[in-house]
Amino acid sequence: MVTSTHPTHIQKETLAADKLLPGDFAVWMLILIEISTFGLMFIGFSAVRTFERDMFLAGQAVIHPLAGLINTIALLAASGFVAQGVLDNRNNNQQRAAFMLLAGVAMATVYIVVKLWEYWQLGSAGYDLNVNHFFTAYFLLTGFHFLHVVLGMVFLIIMTRKLLRRGYGPGNQIGLESGACYWHMIDLIWVVLFPIVYVIR
Amino acid sequence: MVFSIPAISIALILMTIGSFALADQSTASWASAIILLFVAIKGYLIADGFMELRGHKRLLRYAMVVYCPLLSVIIWLIVSS
Numbered sequence: 001m002v003t004s005t006h007p008t009h010i011q012k013e014t015l016a017a018d019k020l021l022p023g024d025f026a027v028w029m030l031i032l033i034e035i036s037t038f039g040l041m042f043i044g045f046s047a048v049r050t051f052e053r054d055m056f057l058a059g060q061a062v063i064h065p066l067a068g069l070i071n072t073i074a075l076l077a078a079s080g081f082v083a084q085g086v087l088d089n090r091n092n093n094q095q096r097a098a099f100m101l102l103a104g105v106a107m108a109t110v111y112i113v114v115k116l117w118e119y120w121q122l123g124s125a126g127y128d129l130n131v132n133h134f135f136t137a138y139f140l141l142t143g144f145h146f147l148h149v150v151l152g153m154v155f156l157i158i159m160t161r162k163l164l165r166r167g168y169g170p171g172n173q174i175g176l177e178s179g180a181c182y183w184h185m186i187d188l189i190w191v192v193l194f195p196i197v198y199v200i201r
Numbered sequence: 202m203v204f205s206i207p208a209i210s211i212a213l214i215l216m217t218i219g220s221f222a223l224a225d226q227s228t229a230s231w232a233s234a235i236i237l238l239f240v241a242i243k244g245y246l247i248a249d250g251f252m253e254l255r256g257h258k259r260l261l262r263y264a265m266v267v268y269c270p271l272l273s274v275i276i277w278l279i280v281s282s
Contacts (some may be wrong), residue, residue, distance in 0.1 A: 006246055020252045021254075021257065021259065021261065022252065022254075025274060028261055030267075032261070032264065035265075035268055039268070039272055041232075042272060042276060043272075043275055043279065045280040046275075046276045047278055047279055049279075049280065050279055050280065050282060054276065065221070065224075069217065069218070072217045073214050073217060073218075074218065076210060076213045076214050077210060079210070079247065079251050080209065080210030080213075080251070081205045083209075083250070083251040083253075084206045084207075086253075087206065093267070098282060112252060112269055119207075141232055143258070148274065177253075180251075182254050184247055184251045184252045185247065187247060187251070188244060188247050188248070188268070189253065191213075191240060191243045191244060191247065191269065192240055192244070192269060192272055192273075192276075194217070195220060195224075195236050195239075196280075199224040199236055200224065200233045200236055200271050201228040
């Protein structure tokens with residue numbers, strides 16, 4: 001009997017179907033719950049905006065779109081570094097993977113500093129949760145996301161430490177992949193948040 | 202399509218800058234539609250590229266890939282109404 005070493009089309013399909021999900025399934029459930037919650041918040045924000053268009057436009061004129069742009073680039077770069085770190089770990093290069101995760105933390109720090117500056121600027125000018133519906137929605141949406149970034153940074157630091165101690169490797173990467181997927185979810189949420197809060201007028 | 206991580210990162214950043222520049226030029230409904238189209242593409246790239254869901258046949262992958270395009274369409278319908 002001749003056994004082919006090249007998978008046929010059907011075999012390839014089966015292999016793809018059997019491919020394991022990156023990370024833990026429980027983390028994916030958490031991700032689905034998180035993105036659904038944020039999705040409802042985005043729809044709510046957009047709906048309120050249609051009823052109070054002038055108020056929202058006035059609010060958007062007060063916030064800092066450039067700060068939003070810097071934060072978007074910082075989070076996208078952080079996600080790129082984290083994704084590269086996962087690949088480096090898979091290639092048994094834990095030192096480089098740890099460096100990539102640290103670069104991700106550095107980018108996330110840029111986000112934290114810019115966001116805190118933005119909150120400080122708005123707070124100094126007298127804008128808080130109670131000013132109007134726009135600022136209530138703005139602070140709730142961005143504040144909720146901010147907390148996720150802080151938690152994501154904690155995960156990244158823990159994973160970096162574990163990588164430096166050779167706690168992860170090509171055969172032991174579920175924890176690293178789970179943390180990375182959580183981080184990408186934070187990025188995914190900001191990708192939607194940025195245009196609807198800062199850009200679209 | 203298989204892209205490298207740096208290529209995906211650069212594409213995402215370029216689309217972000219493009220959206221920002223477009224919003225500076227126009228506040229028309231078509232501009233919002235293009236910005237939300239970029240959001241849909243960015244969501245797809247993050248789910249399939251960064252989250253490594255490419256090639257999976259699970260419902261989870263479809264949910265993640267559809268998330269941004271679906272949300273973009275809903276938001277555009279609400280915003281342009």
